[in-house]
Amino acid sequence: MLKKFLQTITFFIVVAVFCPITEIRADVSLPAVFGDNMVFQRGLSNPVWGKADPNEEITVSIAGQIKKTTANTNGKWLVKLDPLKTGDVLVLTVKGKNEIQLKNILVGEVWICSGQSNMVFTVARGNNAEKEIATADYPNIRLLKVSQHATKEPQDDFVGKWEICSSQTIPTFTAAGYFFARNLHKELNGVPIGLIQSAWGGSSCEAWIPQHVIESDVDAQTFALRHKNFEQQTENSAKRSNNTANTAQNNRQRPAGIKQQHLSSLLYNGMIHPLERFGIRGVIWYQGEANATRAYQYRRIFPLLIQSWRNVWQQGDFSFYYVQLANFRKISEQPSESAWAELREAQNLTLSVPNTGQAVAIDIGEADDIHPKNKQEVGKRLALWALAKDYDKKEVVFSGPVYQSFQIDGNKIVLTFEQPNNGLIAKGDQLKGFAIAGEDKKFVWADAKIVGQTIEVSAKEIDQPVAVRYGWGDNPVVNLYNNAGLPASPFRTDNQR
Numbered sequence: 001m002l003k004k005f006l007q008t009i010t011f012f013i014v015v016a017v018f019c020p021i022t023e024i025r026a027d028v029s030l031p032a033v034f035g036d037n038m039v040f041q042r043g044l045s046n047p048v049w050g051k052a053d054p055n056e057e058i059t060v061s062i063a064g065q066i067k068k069t070t071a072n073t074n075g076k077w078l079v080k081l082d083p084l085k086t087g088d089v090l091v092l093t094v095k096g097k098n099e100i101q102l103k104n105i106l107v108g109e110v111w112i113c114s115g116q117s118n119m120v121f122t123v124a125r126g127n128n129a130e131k132e133i134a135t136a137d138y139p140n141i142r143l144l145k146v147s148q149h150a151t152k153e154p155q156d157d158f159v160g161k162w163e164i165c166s167s168q169t170i171p172t173f174t175a176a177g178y179f180f181a182r183n184l185h186k187e188l189n190g191v192p193i194g195l196i197q198s199a200w201g202g203s204s205c206e207a208w209i210p211q212h213v214i215e216s217d218v219d220a221q222t223f224a225l226r227h228k229n230f231e232q233q234t235e236n237s238a239k240r241s242n243n244t245a246n247t248a249q250n251n252r253q254r255p256a257g258i259k260q261q262h263l264s265s266l267l268y269n270g271m272i273h274p275l276e277r278f279g280i281r282g283v284i285w286y287q288g289e290a291n292a293t294r295a296y297q298y299r300r301i302f303p304l305l306i307q308s309w310r311n312v313w314q315q316g317d318f319s320f321y322y323v324q325l326a327n328f329r330k331i332s333e334q335p336s337e338s339a340w341a342e343l344r345e346a347q348n349l350t351l352s353v354p355n356t357g358q359a360v361a362i363d364i365g366e367a368d369d370i371h372p373k374n375k376q377e378v379g380k381r382l383a384l385w386a387l388a389k390d391y392d393k394k395e396v397v398f399s400g401p402v403y404q405s406f407q408i409d410g411n412k413i414v415l416t417f418e419q420p421n422n423g424l425i426a427k428g429d430q431l432k433g434f435a436i437a438g439e440d441k442k443f444v445w446a447d448a449k450i451v452g453q454t455i456e457v458s459a460k461e462i463d464q465p466v467a468v469r470y471g472w473g474d475n476p477v478v479n480l481y482n483n484a485g486l487p488a489s490p491f492r493t494d495n496q497r
Helices: 002-018 129-134 175-187 211-215 218-226 228-240 244-252 266-275 289-313 339-352 375-389
Strands: 039-041 047-051 057-062 065-070 076-080 090-095 099-115 138-145 162-165 193-199 282-286 319-323 356-359 402-409 412-418 434-437 447-451 454-458 467-470
Touching: 039 193, 047 090, 057 076, 065 076, 099 138, 099 175, 138 175, 175 193, 175 282, 175 375, 193 266, 282 375, 289 319, 289 339, 319 375, 339 356, 356 375, 412 467, 434 454
Parallel strands: 039 099, 099 193, 099 282, 138 193, 282 319, 319 356
Antiparallel strands: 047 076, 057 065, 057 090, 090 099, 138 162, 402 412, 412 454, 434 467, 447 454
16 A cells, blocks of 8 residues: 555656646636627727736637737737627627637617616616516616625726626616616617616715825815725724634724725725726716715715716716706705705706716605615606717707706896706696795795796795795705706705805
8 A cells, every 4th residue: 555655656756857837828818897798889999808828819809800919918908899880699709829709799888887875776676666577578788787896906807797688687787777778778779788787885976986086186085084094994903803703893893884885996996997998888877875965075076086987988078977866854844954955966066077967856756765766767867868968869858947047136036047948837836945035044935936938936025035945955845847847956046165
C-alpha cells in the first residue's frame, strides 16, 4: 500500500516538473446587460463590450455586420455596431478563443426604469393585479431587472437576465415601467420595447449620482458630509470585527434612519455603472420621497443626477421623464406649509432641464399609503411624454395645465397657464385647492373660477392679495384639469427662494 502511494506521488512530481504548465486564459465574456432575449436600441450605433485575454482578437457579428477589435492590456474590449433595423429576430455572435451566441434578439426602444420604492412597486401589488398578470402576453416587450447592489467601488456587471414579458415574468416587475412600456408598444404598432429596471426602495437621489460628481458639487457634498462619519465608523467597525457576532453588533450600531441606499454614489456604482454606454432611448424615474425633507437641495441635486447620467452615457441629452410626488398623508383642513409640496416644486423647476418631462400624480395618490396602487395611470402619463416628444405624435396632449404667471387685479389675482389651447376645466361643481394671502402671508381658502383661458382667485377676507397657492399640501384636494383629463401641477406664486 505504501509502495503504491509513493509511486503515485512520484508520478505527479514528474508531471509537475517536466510537463509544460497550461496557460491560464480568460474566455471571452459579456456582462449581463447583453443576453438572450435582449433588445438593442434602434437608430443607434450600439456599443457591445466585454472581457477577454489581454490583446486577444475579438470578432462581433450580427445581421450581416462583422466588427473586429482587440482586447486592451486589461482584457477589456468594445465595438460599436452600425444601427440595426427593427423587424427581424437576430443572433449576436462574439468570438475570440471561445464563442458566445445570444439568440432571440430584437431591435426597438430601450428605457431604463429607476428610482425608489414606487418604481420597485410590482404589478402583483397594484390595481387589478390578477387581470393584468393574466393578460401580460407581450412577447416583444423584454424585461431586465438589475440586482440590488450598493458598493463603494464601481462595478462592471450585475446579476440579472433578459426575460420575455408574460404572465410568468411580469408579476415581480416594476408596474410603472410595465404600463409605460405597454402604452408605447400599442401606440407604436408593436415596436419592441426593452425595459431595464434598476431601482431600490427608500433610496435617496444622491445614492444614484457618480462619486466624482458628488465631490465636485457643493450641494451634493453637503449631504455626503452628513454621512461621512457614519461611513468611517462602519469601515472601522468592520476592521475590528473578528467574528459574526461582532459584525452583527456593529450593524446594530448603525445610526437610526441611515441605510446603504441613502449613501451617496453607492447605488450608482452597483446598479447604474454596469449599464453605462448601453444603447437607450431614455429614462423614466420615480423618486423623491426620500428627499422630501431637503426639497431646496433637490432643486440642484436632481438636475445634477440627470446631467451626470447623460455625461457618462455619451449619447447626448436623452429623454428623462419623471413622476411628481403623489398626494399622501392626512388632508389639511386649513392651508399650511408642506415639505412634500416643496419637493413637488423642485420637481416642477427641473422641467427647465432640456428633454425632461413630468407626469403629475397629485390626483392618484392614497392618504394612508405612500405606494399608490394606480400605476396604470402613472405609466400612461409617462408614456404621453414619450409619444409626443420622442415618437413625433404631435396630436398627443402630454401635460396638464402648467402655471405661467399672475397679475393682481384689485381684490383678485388672475393666473395664466401654458398650453391654453388644451383648455381649463374643473372636475366637479367648482374649483378646489386654491388659497390666497395678503401682505401678512396668511393663506386662506379662496374662491376660484375659470374665465376664458385664465383663472381668477379671490377671498372675501383678502382685500389686497399678493400671492396664490394651488394644491399646496401633502394631500391637497384639487380638481383643475385640461380637456385631455390631465391634472394641473401644484404651484405657488409667492417666494420660491
